[in-house]
Amino acid sequence: MLPTHVLAGMxxxxxxxxVAPELAPVGFAAGFLGGLFPDLDMYTGHRKTFHYPVYYSALAVPATLAALLAPSTVTVAVALFLLGAALHSVADVFGGGLELRPWEGNSDRAVYDHYREEWVAPHRGVRYDGAVEDLAICVALAIPLLLLVNSPLREVVIGTVVVAAVYAVLRRRLAEIAAALIRLLPDALDPYLPERYR
Known part of the structure; x- marks a missing residue:
């Protein structure tokens, strides 16, 4: 789920x-944004439009080298953003498939690999976004962050865990609510709905 991705990026x-405490705040913020960015495609080709497991990873290598050789606000921000986006895109492979009810295991699509021009199948190490194990990973990522960051980033971490917990509790109900709402929409809107909602 998105909260897990943003905390992993941070x-x-x-x-x-x-090694560079003066750059840590920008690094944490850039990692958060990098972990967030791929899911901005939630309603426009989810896990395809902004998910690039190969390309983010490839771009992160020179960006990280640049940050190591010439650390600055810009080089650190770019490197951490790309690392967060790469981690998010690759991590989605280890979750459930791209479907409204991923716990049913009916989808063979986890993330689109633009380099190979094919969908990567889900490995389901985490059964689905919002599953108990997903929440456990989110909390495990938050603990060291709470020891490392100060305000306002501390509040961001706490708020992210709260969002994750609420989402985990409501996850299965949200799928049912979405399905019910979709049935109420006029047929003319069908072409505009993401495939997983049909």
């Missing part, structure tokens, strides 16, 4: 606390 910046 945690990538943890080494900055020791």
């Amino acid at each position: 945690l990538l910046a943890a080494p900055l606390v020791r």
Whole structure:
């Protein structure tokens, strides 16, 4: 789920606390945004439009080298953003499939690989977004972050965990609510709905 991705992106910046504490806040913020960015395609080709498991990873290598060789606000921000986006895109492969009810396991699509021009099948290490194990990972990522960050990032971490917990509790109900709402929509809107909602 998105809260897990953004906290994972933030945690990538943890080494900055020791090696370049003045750059840590920008690193945490950039990692958060990088972990968030791929899911901006939620309603426009989800896990395809902004998910690039190969390309984000490839771009993150020179960006990270640039940040190591010439650390600055810009190089650290770019590197952590790309690392967060890459981690998000790759991590989605280990979750459930791209469907309204991923716990049913009917989808063979996890993330689109633009390099190979094919969908990568879900590995289902985390059964679905919002599953108990997803929430456990989210909390596990939050604990070290709470020890590393100060306000206002501390409040961001706490708020993210609260959102994750609420989402995990409501996840299955949300799928039913979405399905019910979709049935109420006029047929003329069908072409505009994401495939997983049909």
